[in-house]
Amino acid sequence: MLAIANLPLDELIDLIALAHRVRLAYCGNEVELESLINAKSGACPEDCAFCSQSVKFDTGVEVYAFLDLDEVLDAARATKDAGATQFCIVVAVRGPSERLLAKVIEAVNAVHAETGLEVACSLGLLTPEHAARLAAAGVRRYNHNLEAPRAVFPQICTTHSWEDRVATAQIAIDAGMELCCGGIIGMGETLEQRVDFAFELAALNPAEVPINLLDPRPGTPMGDLEPISAREALQAIALFRLVLPSAWLRLAGGRERILGELQGMGLLAGANALIVGNYLTTGGRSADEDIALLDALGMPVADGPGEGRFVIDATGTYKLPAKQARSSIPVTTA
Ligand code: SF4
Numbered sequence: 430m431l432a433i434a435n436l437p438l439d440e441l442i443d444l445i446a447l448a449h450r451v452r453l454a455y456c457g458n459e460v461e462l463e464s465l466i467n468a469k470s471g472a473c474p475e476d477c478a479f480c481s482q483s484v485k486f487d488t489g490v491e492v493y494a495f496l497d498l499d500e501v502l503d504a505a506r507a508t509k510d511a512g513a514t515q516f517c518i519v520v521a522v523r524g525p526s527e528r529l530l531a532k533v534i535e536a537v538n539a540v541h542a543e544t545g546l547e548v549a550c551s552l553g554l555l556t557p558e559h560a561a562r563l564a565a566a567g568v569r570r571y572n573h574n575l576e577a578p579r580a581v582f583p584q585i586c587t588t589h590s591w592e593d594r595v596a597t598a599q600i601a602i603d604a605g606m607e608l609c610c611g612g613i614i615g616m617g618e619t620l621e622q623r624v625d626f627a628f629e630l631a632a633l634n635p636a637e638v639p640i641n642l643l644d645p646r647p648g649t650p651m652g653d654l655e656p657i658s659a660r661e662a663l664q665a666i667a668l669f670r671l672v673l674p675s676a677w678l679r680l681a682g683g684r685e686r687i688l689g690e691l692q693g694m695g696l697l698a699g700a701n702a703l704i705v706g707n708y709l710t711t712g713g714r715s716a717d718e719d720i721a722l723l724d725a726l727g728m729p730v731a732d733g734p735g736e737g738r739f740v741i742d743a744t745g746t747y748k749l750p751a752k753q754a755r756s757s758i759p760v761t762t763a
């Protein structure tokens with residue numbers, strides 16, 4: 430995999446073609462769309478060095494408590510109108526307080542009742558009791574990114590550990606939620622560490638892996654980092670697809686800035702999911718532009734999070750759902 434991460438430019442197109450074939454074989458050509466709402470912004474006590482929502486950095490980010498239910502519902506309706514099937518409620522906290530968790534669960538119930546969207550949550554570190562309550566409320570997927578390779582994480586954050594993040598990922602799975610777990614590419618990790626990161630994520634068997642491309646935020650310790658090139662980003666996306674063949678690989682924050690006009694190439698390099706609309710603290714392009722891009726690529730929008738995906742059986746073989754069955758593919762391990 431390190432050799433793949435190091436491929437010279439004239440072989441990049443071969444790598445992209447390979448990643449695309451793997452994506453088609455394991456996942457089909459559908460693309461899952463999700464939008465998110467930053468339901469509680471800023472004043473987070475943690476010190477993640479990339480994050481403009483940390484109270485430790487002077488970033489000028491908007492600070493507000495959990496939004497009114499009406500505002501959350503408006504965002505969910507807009508998500509549905511845009512053609513997305515998943516709505517993720519995100520809050521900037523170390524972990525949810527009892528009061529916050531009750532508000533989130535109220536919002537989850539309201540979004541389900543009003544829109545029928547699948548709801549995901551990203552609420553920081555969880556206890557098993559928190560996770561059980563979210564699962565009981567019908568939260569399908571829990572987002573908790575590892576953010577960075579294990580070897581790099583201590584330089585990114587000192588207020589909690591990489592192991593704390595892994596523990597919450599496992600708690601979410603144990604509660605019966607699907608795990609959404611990815612990170613940010615371009616925070617100074619070496620190519621070797623980037624390869625390690627893909628395998629560290631794969632070890633958690635996430636249903637979804639968001640790939641953020643660092644868009645350095647002014648006022649954070651990473652504000653002056655040089656963003657990675659589009660070419661390097663494409664190489665990383667392809668690498669993650671090869672290591673995580675059946676995951677929803679979601680292009681998230683930074684894709685507009687880093688990939689620019691090559692966003693379609695990201696979907697040909699193995700990505701099969703997008704965040705549409707805005708990100709947590711930065712704006713994205715319009716959902717219409719993304720849907721036009723998918724039309725141009727001949728990639729249909731997935732009906733829902735479970736549609737068109739391989740399932741893994743007890744023998745470790747990925748199988749297509751019956752309606753699309755063409756073949757089954759044995760899992761190869763690294
Ligand atoms: S990444 Fe999350 S936990 Fe870290 S500072 Fe930002 S909001 Fe807080």
